[in-house]
Amino acid sequence: MRQEYPIKCTHGDHKICKHCSRYKMVILLKNGCDDMKDTDPSGKKVNPVRYSYVSKNRKPVETVIAGMLHRFQNNVLMKFTNVIHFYENEPGGQLVAEKRF
Ligand SMILES: [Zn+2]
Numbered sequence: 001m002r003q004e005y006p007i008k009c010t011h012g013d014h015k016i017c018k019h020c021s022r023y024k025m026v027i028l029l030k031n032g033c034d035d036m037k038d039t040d041p042s043g044k045k046v047n048p049v050r051y052s053y054v055s056k057n058r059k060p061v062e063t064v065i066a067g068m069l070h071r072f073q074n075n076v077l078m079k080f081t082n083v084i085h086f087y088e089n090e091p092g093g094q095l096v097a098e099k100r101f
Helices: 061-072
Strands: 023-029 049-051 081-088 095-100
Touching: 023 061, 061 081, 061 095
Parallel strands: none
Antiparallel strands: 023 049, 023 081, 081 095
8 A cells, every 4th residue: 555645646637536546436336227337448338437536535534435425426327326335546455435325
């Protein structure tokens, strides 16, 4: 695990960055919702992934997750979501939380 997380993206000052964000959430959709999934570069359907705000990288994990869940309430995917898994956004990152709906 990295010792010190950056609170500013170094790839163009993105608020959310798949390299700099500390946490990511993987959205596991209900059965039959494959058309709501994202498409990866090879054309495969994959579970949507969202990243936390880089500026919140040093906040407690509970705070970051609460913020992400709060914003997700308004997401069109919400009513098609079964489970959300939160991971540390790094290779081999640990599952840090799970939210079931
Ligand atoms: Zn970045």
